Amino acid sequence: MRAARFHEYGGVENLVIEQAPDPHPGPGEIRIRVAAAGVNPIDWKARAGALQGLLPVELPAIPGRDAAGVIDEVGEGVQGAAVGDRVFGLGGVTGATAELAVLSAWAHAPTTWSDEESAGAGLASVTALGGLNALGPLSGRTLLIEGAAGGVGSAAVEIALAQGATVIGTASERNHEFLTDLGAVPTTYGHGLAERLAALAPHGVDFVLDTAASGSLDDLVAITGAPTRVSTIADHANAQRLGTHIVNAVNDSALLASAAELGRQGRYTPRIERAYPLERIADAHAHGERGRTRGKVVIGI
Numbered sequence: 001m002r003a004a005r006f007h008e009y010g011g012v013e014n015l016v017i018e019q020a021p022d023p024h025p026g027p028g029e030i031r032i033r034v035a036a037a038g039v040n041p042i043d044w045k046a047r048a049g050a051l052q053g054l055l056p057v058e059l060p061a062i063p064g065r066d067a068a069g070v071i072d073e074v075g076e077g078v079q080g081a082a083v084g085d086r087v088f089g090l091g092g093v094t095g096a097t098a099e100l101a102v103l104s105a106w107a108h109a110p111t112t113w114s115d116e117e118s119a120g121a122g123l124a125s126v127t128a129l130g131g132l133n134a135l136g137p138l139s140g141r142t143l144l145i146e147g148a149a150g151g152v153g154s155a156a157v158e159i160a161l162a163q164g165a166t167v168i169g170t171a172s173e174r175n176h177e178f179l180t181d182l183g184a185v186p187t188t189y190g191h192g193l194a195e196r197l198a199a200l201a202p203h204g205v206d207f208v209l210d211t212a213a214s215g216s217l218d219d220l221v222a223i224t225g226a227p228t229r230v231s232t233i234a235d236h237a238n239a240q241r242l243g244t245h246i247v248n249a250v251n252d253s254a255l256l257a258s259a260a261e262l263g264r265q266g267r268y269t270p271r272i273e274r275a276y277p278l279e280r281i282a283d284a285h286a287h288g289e290r291g292r293t294r295g296k297v298v299i300g301i
């Protein structure tokens with residue numbers, strides 16, 4: 001199969017397109033013919049070797065944590081999925097940016113989503129759902145999302161709105177119209193956030209989901225009044241010090257299915273800032289790595 005790979009840890013210049021062995025699904029897994037793969041911060045962390053101690057990858061490695069496509073092989077014991085089904089989901093830390101990819105968690109892709117949107121839904125939706133679920137019921141509550149314009153943040157805005165929350169999101173000003181379109185009340189991050197929130201939410205902010213890891217966690221705890229009202233997916237060190245919830249993505253098909261159901265209802269549609277062809281994976285990584293992505297960057301295979 002054709003795949004993007006890197007043979008050594010390093011920068012985007014290490015990414016090459018070449019032939020790689022076809023993968024096959026193990027028990028409980030499926031293989032898809034990939035239509036599009038997601039681009040996530042874990043991709044450049046893995047490529048740069050930053051995860052070596054935590055989540056080692058075997059070299060040469062195919063980048064990519066999530067993808068969408070059509071099932072072409074089904075592993076032993078898999079139920080409720082058949083060759084020809086259109087799905088999206090999650091594989092390992094690497095392996096998705098290729099013609100064929102093995103997934104261990106998946107859901108049927110809503111017909112309302114394009115292949116690119118489906119590819120943008122995997123890691124973002126399970127991470128957003130995990131981060132929100134840690135906070136408790138959101139109906140009637142006011143939620144602040146710190147870092148609302150990125151892949152996880154924009155998914156969390158729509159999912160939290162569907163759960164009945166009022167959502168305030170932080171982003172730079174150029175992304176405020178984007179947040180308004182998603183249904184959130186936008187505000188800028190950084191100095192003076194508590195004062196801006198006092199004006200936007202006179203009854204207070206009940207919960208915060210932090211996706212930005214910008215050093216604001218102390219302020220976010222002060223804004224809600226308790227560390228248990230804050231969850232972060234990105235600021236592990238400060239979360240441990242402060243006692244907030246720390247959430248890591250899990251390969252959970254039930255979470256993907258609930259995200260897909262919101263897709264069918266028209267309440268959650270991953271926003272794709274740009275889709276790159278496989279040959280331009282280096283540009284796709286560089287785009288994401290700049291840290292300014294609005295919604296998701298994906299790669300069409």
Ligand SMILES: NC(=O)c1ccc[n+]([C@@H]2O[C@H](COP(=O)([O-])OP(=O)(O)OC[C@H]3O[C@@H](n4cnc5c(N)ncnc54)[C@H](OP(=O)(O)O)[C@@H]3O)[C@@H](O)[C@H]2O)c1
Pocket residue numbers: 040041042123127146147148149150151152153170171172173175189211212213214233234247248249250288291292293294295
């Ligand atoms: N724990 C897990 O399992 C898990 C899973 C997925 C992701 N993550 C982590 O979560 C973080 C977010 O992931 P992602 O995929 O959403 O990343 P992303 O799409 O690359 O995030 C980019 C967004 O971050 C916003 N941003 C940058 N600095 C900000 C700040 N100081 N305050 C508020 N927003 C800011 C940018 O908005 P502006 O351009 O408007 O500034 C941009 O829209 C990353 O660190 C990632 O590694 C963790």
